[in-house]
Amino acid sequence: MxxxxxxxxxxxxxxxxxxxxxxxxxxxxxxxxxxxxxxxxxxxxxxxxxxxxxxxxxxxxxxxxxxxxxxxxxxxxxxxxxxxxxxxxxxxxxxxxxxxxxxxxxxxxxxxxxxxxxxxxxxxxxxxxxxxxxxxVTALLHALLELKTPPLLVAILASMYRYISVLIGEFNAMRRAAESRNLMNSNRSIRLIVGNTIGALFIRTYDRGNLVYQAMLSRGYQGVPPMVxxxxxxxxxxxxxxxxxxxxxxxxxxxxxxx
Structure with missing residues (x-):
């Protein structure tokens, strides 16, 4: 995959x-x-x-x-x-x-x-x-700001990068759960499980994304990750x-x- x-x-x-x-x-x-x-x-x-x-x-x-x-x-x-x-x-x-x-x-x-x-x-x-x-990624985002890219666009890119790892993590966790229950042993069951997983993925990532955003705000997030x-x-x-x-x-x- x-x-x-x-x-x-x-x-x-x-x-x-x-x-x-x-x-x-x-x-x-x-x-x-x-x-x-x-x-x-x-x-x-x-x-x-x-x-x-x-x-x-x-x-x-x-x-x-x-x-x-x-x-x-x-x-x-x-x-x-x-x-x-x-x-x-x-x-x-x-x-x-x-x-x-x-x-x-x-x-x-x-x-x-x-x-x-x-x-x-x-x-x-x-x-x-x-x-x-x-x-x-952090250096790229700050370089875009230095090149006068609109800050809102840079913030959107930063959020996309941050949340795609949440999406991948949630998908892999759900896939491992299905494999541990032997639910992906045929092509038909794989298509069925993947279809249901994608639907449930949006709900789970919405809740997880909100928790991640609150954690970022508590650590001083202001639109772009700080340069380390x-x-x-x-x-x-x-x-x-x-x-x-x-x-x-x-x-x-x-x-x-x-x-």
Whole structure:
């Protein structure tokens, strides 16, 4: 089940000592956003541009010493959700027809769009996962505040992160209770138990979430978790990192400017 995948472990590599980790959290966010915007705004079929971006991303993954197995698991989970959207782009009309079956057609334009959207999603999700794996959630939230993100939005993100662990914990407790009573011994019973569990889960997590919120208020919660760890405040390395990101984005686009 998805809850057993390491996809929900957000910041397991945040304690590494690499040049990427030495950057201020807000700088990592800005570099990530610049890379994502440069990737998704690239027109379809610009394969050399994505090749340059992909090579730079591989170097960054090796430099940051991120746990590749966890990264691949998270990408696999995310691609299960966007796979239907990606498959829909294959049947876009236009260009030469390569295969057809009734009203369904696969064309050269459809293949180009499918490959382009897949590469955009892969590169964007990879660097976003890299950001969340190598930066603690508290540091990310405070970096968003430093970047003038609305405090209410940051508070919502903080609550989502805090309560998803409550949701997972309640689900695992109910699953273990069902397994200890031998109620999940067939596919039919598993579907029945999981369906009933999901319904009861909302009621249990509502009560548990209220208790957690009261506990947070009693400990001085004011919308964003307090910073415990010491993070970099920025410096010349951050300027260099942002400059290199801008140069990379422009370099990838410059290949097609002359055409």
């Amino acid at each position: 998805l809850l057993h995948v390491g996809a929900f472990v957000l910041d397991i590599d945040s304690k590494q000592a690499t040049p990427w980790h030495k950057l201020a959290p807000r700088t990592r966010i800005l570099c990530t956003l610049l890379f994502v915007f440069a990737t998704v705004l690239t027109p379809d079929g610009h394969w050399w541009t994505w090749g340059i971006y992909g090579l730079a991303l591989i170097c960054l993954l090796l430099l940051s010493r991120v746990t590749l197995l966890v990264l691949l698991k998270r990408l696999a989970v995310e691609f299960t959700f966007i796979g239907v959207v990606l498959l829909g782009t294959l049947f876009r009309g236009g260009g030469e027809i390569l295969w057809s079956w009734g009203p369904i057609q696969v064309t050269t334009v459809g293949l180009t769009v499918l490959g382009s959207v897949t590469l955009k999603a892969l590169l964007s999700l990879s660097i976003l996962n890299l950001l969340t794996l190598t930066t603690s 760890e010491k993070v970099s405040s920025g410096g010349r390395y951050d300027v260099v990192a942002l400059s290199l990101t801008v140069i990379l984005a422009l370099l990838g686009q410059a290949i097609y400017w002359r055409k």
